[in-house]
């Protein structure tokens with residue numbers, strides 16, 4: 001497999017009045033085509049900032065981001081707008097338009113790029129089927145469960161056939177059952193459509209379920225990265241160790257038969 005997304009020595013800081021906070025302190029990361037790559041870390045570690053630097057919703061101070069042969073950090077505004085159409089994004093709070101039906105929400109990015117009406121109809125129907133919401137086509141987001149809302153968010157993110165999907169805490173607002181079904185949907189999309197997925201999460205269990213590899217982000221620095229399995233078996237970073245400890249304790253508390261293993 002070859003590297004598809006490459007991040008080189010990425011730095012980002014925020015300035016508030018006279019104070020400058022460095023949030024990303026030299027991030028290096030290589031992600032292969034077709035991978036589901038997890039970025040895990042505690043609140044405030046810089047996960048969202050990192051993922052937002054990939055599609056330049058935040059402008060990095062320095063460093064480079066590549067997707068395929070394109071250096072994202074070298075694109076002008078117009079080129080960036082064009083490239084972004086092929087980078088899907090899903091959010092913790094779904095970011096749906098409450099006044100639009102499910103159909104219109106999913107059709108929105110297609111409308112923006114001037115897709116003919118007939119094609120929009122066909123595409124949205126296909127996406128609705130993919131996310132299992134064909135019967136909710138004319139419903140409004142207000143009448144949907146959290147899991148269903150996220151399915152709409154996922155369908156919308158796929159409207160322009162992206163090659164990369166950025167997922168920022170997509171399951172953090174969901175109950176455990178919906179979380180599992182959304183994770184499995186992401187895995188299915190990755191498998192069937194070959195979309196490379198970067199998945200930000202603070203839930204180790206979520207990363208363990210679908211991410212082949214993870215990077216642990218700690219205070220703006222990647223403190224370890226590699227196969228999810230290896231990190232689970234023997235975490236080296238302090239964040240990794242704490243995560244695993246919490247994960248194990250949680251398991252013990254919630255398992256009658258003693259759990260066993262990780």
Ligand SMILES: Nc1ncnc2c1ncn2[C@@H]1O[C@H](COP(=O)(O)OP(=O)(O)OP(=O)(O)O)[C@@H](O)[C@H]1O
Nearest residue numbers: 014015023041042043044045046047048049050202
């Ligand atoms: N626009 C901004 N202006 C100033 N500071 C910011 C801005 N965005 C993020 N930060 C700061 O950068 C740090 C990292 O924030 P970020 O949202 O990337 O963390 P995170 O790992 O995604 O956390 P969480 O798990 O809570 O979502 C925080 O200290 C935050 O306060």
Ligand SMILES: [Mg+2]
Nearest residue numbers: 047048049169
């Ligand atoms: Mg965040």
